Amino acid sequence: MRPDRLAAVAALLILGACASTPKTLQVRVPVPARNVAPAEPVPTAPPPTAPPPGEVLAEGFSDLPGWPQEDHAGALRAFLQTCMAARDADMAVVCRRAGTMIDPDEVHARAFFEDNFRPERLSGEGLLTAYFAPEYEARTAPDEDFFAPVRPRPADLMIRDGQAWKSGANGTLTPYPDRAAIEAQPSADALAWMRPEDLFFLQVQGSGVLTYEDGRREKVLYAGNNGQAFVGIAAPMRRQGLLPENGTSGEAIRAWLSAHRGPEAEAVMRLNPRYAFFRTTPDDGIAPLGAAGLPLPSGRAIAVDPRHHGYGELIWIDADAPNLSGAFPAYQRLVSTLDTGGAIKGEIRADLYLGQGAAAGLEAGRVRHVLRMHKLVPRP
16 A cells, blocks of 8 residues: 555656636627617627536547557456456446456457446546656665665554554653654664665655665565655755756656755655655565555556545546656556555546556656546446
8 A cells, every 4th residue: 555645756746737727708799889779799608618526427438538549458457457346336247247258359358348338537637647666775784875764663653533643651642753753763673774765765655675785675565654744845846946847757856866865855855744664575576555455457557536436446547748858648548446645636636556666667757647537337
């Protein structure tokens, strides 16, 4: 389960995207000449208005931008791995039906979706970002470069009514400290030691793989956070002139933090008061689990706001107009809602999981696209 995005570098880059508002049609009525009766005003149609937020618009598969170019067979394979996450009875029937298909080709996979679902456009536009499972170097003891501790979940961290508290003597509770206060505390129980900028990105992503100097690999998994609000650092870095307007990709932020390691980088990272804790397990090679409890298929899973979407929903994403240099121009594909994160808020908001490793991280750090979402609803 991701803590903040736990947005990928993506969560670091969070900016709201808003739907455009139709312009009001204005009609110019000429001033009548003296002693001449004014003409009757010509009726005009009211300007088109956008559907209210939350409204769904029925449509056909021909209305889905990019649907003919989709890898339907690949989408069906991912659907078979994830459809059991849904709690909808109709979706369960379709899931079982998909399980009876034996190695479907492209034609039969496309027909399966079109026969068993109907698309509905969710009104409005929002934001698509992306995240990944990072792989970082780590050390078993601190040194000149690897001095940031990977901290386990503290014994005094308590969650009550959705809030994080620090338990004290006589049962007293106080809000859990922020990043700066936690980093000032001793770390004798550190699970590993990392470069500080790598640890910061790991906390945003929520999980990853650590490789030690002896070649040993270990999974590091999210174990909780301090309950503070997540704050992306891209916007303040732009405002302070540390990075250019379209230059706040993940790799650009990480490179700046690395080049300014020390008090300067610490001051920037501490703008985000949220702090994540971890646990470690042997690396089993299995993809990380999302909040739905299933491994995340690369490129076919999104994190969403659970107040607006249930797990296991099938969504067609249509995203374009990136505002970061080097980004792919568009993302159009079928995905499942399998994860969530503290920085993923709103109905038209998604964080696309792009896989594991450096290449996935490079791509994820450049995703900040205008998003439209189409929900595929099972036919009764």
